[in-house]
Amino acid sequence: MIKLLKQTITVLEKYISPASLAAFGVALVLLIELFIPPYIGMADNGDYYRILYSNGLYFNVPDYTSQTLGYFVKTFGIFQYYNENSALLWSSQTLFVRLSLAISKWLGYDQQFDIRIQAALYSVLYIGAVYLFVKAAAWKASRRAGYGLAAAAVFVFGDIGYLAYFNSFYSESVVLIMLLLLFSACMLLYQRQYNDYFLLFLFGASALILTTSKQQNAPIGLIVAIVAVLFVFLRRGRVFRTLAGVQALVLLLTAVGTYALIPEQFVNINKYHAMTRGVLMTADNPEEALDFFGIDKQFAVLTGAIYYDQFSPIPVESEEMQVQFLDKYGFPSIARYYLTHPGAASKIFETAARNAFSNRTKLGNYEKTTGKPFGKRTLAFSGYSYLKELAAPKTSGFVVLWMVVIAGLYAPSFYKAVKARALRRALRLPIILMMMASGLCAMGVAVIGAGDADIAKHEFLFAAAFDLVTFWTIADCVCRRLWGPNAQKNAGEEEDELSLGQQQGGHL
Structure with missing residues (x-):
């Protein structure tokens, strides 16, 4: 064998x-x-x-x-x-x-x-x-x-x-x-x-497409842009350094623009779930959690609710929902809530950790014509x-x-x-x-x-x-x-390698 x-x-x-x-x-x-x-x-x-x-x-x-x-x-x-x-x-x-x-x-x-x-x-x-x-x-x-x-x-x-x-x-x-x-x-x-x-x-093309593939990736664009700055000092050549610098700036602006262009409808959907499937579900007392945001305690009935539920105690697209609920908080205030409530933060991040290692969803994989169960x-x-x-x-x-x-x-x-x-x-x-x-x-x-x-x-x-x-x-x-x-040594390392102690410009 x-x-x-x-x-x-x-x-x-x-x-x-x-x-x-x-x-x-x-x-x-x-x-x-x-x-x-x-x-x-x-x-x-x-x-x-x-x-x-x-x-x-x-x-x-x-x-x-x-x-x-x-x-x-x-x-x-x-x-x-x-x-x-x-x-x-x-x-x-x-x-x-x-x-x-x-x-x-x-x-x-x-x-x-x-x-x-x-x-x-x-x-x-x-x-x-x-x-x-x-x-x-x-x-x-x-x-x-x-x-x-x-x-x-x-x-x-x-x-x-x-x-x-x-x-x-x-x-x-x-x-x-x-x-x-x-x-x-x-x-x-x-x-x-x-x-x-x-x-x-x-690197630049994949980073741009990754950042703009979905709105939640906007912060990742900022992280990648930081590493992109290091590439500016990788070689002595002005052309390479200029291209790397422009690329880092474009990545930074793309990350900011991706976040700014999120439609209000999707912001509301995510905010709704952040509260009903996050804050309220992890709180020992949902009414007290709502009070932290200045929201009427009657909205505690939404604990565990999904935006797409066919029947909701309060219509999700109503003016009452927008004014008295969704307009009362944002993602920064939710982050502040978790920072000041370590018990709730522990619960939500443990929930995240339980699902973080799964490559698969619970969605079906077969066509209906195969006769497989739903x-x-x-x-x-x-x-x-x-x-x-x-x-x-x-x-x-x-x-x-x-x-x-x-x-x-x-x-x-x-x-x-x-x-x-x-x-x-x-x-x-x-x-x-x-x-x-x-x-x-x-x-x-x-x-x-x-x-x-x-x-x-x-x-x-x-x-x-x-x-x-x-x-x-x-x-x-x-x-x-x-x-x-x-x-200790990279393949093909040559003289145009820019060391940490060499910041002067030059030609290829």
């Missing part, structure tokens, strides 16, 4: 790299799950309308409403004439939906849109992202370690908890691809495996999702411990790089901290901004960031890159 394994590795090394093997493995899983019957996707939770109508699509299945939450629907109608629907919110996801629609029409399908066209577009991007990630993760790895990491990457990033999003209109698919590209670009820049200008562009989820290629849910300690304490341990592991090499005044070698820890801070920010925004409403999906970015950082840390350990000689 061992001899066969060695022979297999020898053959693989001759014809295919670890990165190519991982990309091929993920591509095979994508083909089987998304493009061969029974097709796997995700049911609509009621949010599809936000992205569909404004992009020229509509629901054309007669019993679509009865399939919501339980069945995956793959075909939608295409508006043939004037579309009077304006965008409910601006999202970079629109770029991918419209490109998929254009491809559909180019292929001759101008009456009905098959969501698998969008899935194919996402799949191409995702396969490329996995390739770059494993290319970086397997840097300086031995033969066995490299192919082991490739197999592990297929197991983790080929999990259906990630891939099922591609056959849906949820923005999490965009978040996953761009987060993977962002992290890969940073680490390849640190390793200097590709052209710096190409990686700088890849809400049935596939078990195929879901090993990592279930392993993660079973093994991860779902507590806020574990999240803090995980961050402290990871930061501690990378601190020695960071200190050595700073002491040696080598900025490029010092990049690794800031990149890791960027990913962890982005995940933690996503968790905080989810619970403060919307309580526990649809929390598993809202915390998707944390789940993805956790997987990326943990995978990378294991890869660094396996490849002896944490503190050993592999961590």
Whole structure:
């Protein structure tokens, strides 16, 4: 058996790299799950309308409403004439939906849109992202370690908890691809495996699309912009430094603009859930919690309510609700409430931690025509999702411990790089901290901004960031890159490397 394994590795090394093997493995899983019957996707939770109508699509299945939450629907109608629907919110996801629609029409399908066209577009991007990630993760790895990491990457990033999003209109698919590209670009820049200008562009493009993919990612844009400032000092060349500086400024302005452009309707929905599914549910006395915000105690009847409930004690779109309830508080005041009520804060963040390690939602994965029960989820290629849910300690304490341990592991090499005044070698820890801070920010925004409403999906970015950082840390350990000689020198390090002590300009 061992001899066969060695022979297999020898053959693989001759014809295919670890990165190519991982990309091929993920591509095979994508083909089987998304493009061969029974097709796997995700049911609509009621949010599809936000992205569909404004992009020229509509629901054309007669019993679509009865399939919501339980069945995956793959075909939608295409508006043939004037579309009077304006965008409910601006999202970079629109770029991918419209490109998929254009491809559909180019292929001759101008009456009905098959969501698998969008899935194919996402799949191409995702396969490329996995390739770059494993290319970086397997840097300086031995033969066995490299192919082991490739197999592990297929197991983790080929999990259906990630891939099922591609056959849906949820923005999490965009978040996953761009987060993977962002992290890969940073680490390849640190390793200097590709052209710096190409990686700088890849970093900026993925960061922009990630920040604008959904409004709750606006704070993440600020975090990424801070790391982008470090790239300004990476090289001596004025051109590179100017491009990096402009990019950092654009990311900062994009983050601010993304938050400012959130439509009032969605602000109200999130505020409603932040109070009814957050503050009131975690308070020992809901009436006292309402008094903190200056809200009439009669609104305690809304404890646990959902904005979309068919029957509500107080109509959610009424003037009374707006004036006497929603206008009385905002996200800053909710954050202040949690800061002054540690018991409630502990409860809401424990709720967040319990759902932070789940890659899957409770939405159905099958089409109704398959005859599967309503809400049935596939078990195929879901090993990592279930392993993660079973093994991860779902507590806020574990999240803090995980961050402290990871930061501690990378601190020695960071200190050595700073002491040696080598900025490029010092990049690794800031990149890791960027990913962890982005995940933690996503968790905080989810619970403060919307309580526990649809929390598993809202915390998707944390789940993805956790997987990326943990995978990378294991890869660094396996490849002896944490503190050993592999961590001391980057490939191709040349004289145009700008040290921490050299801030003067120059030419390439």
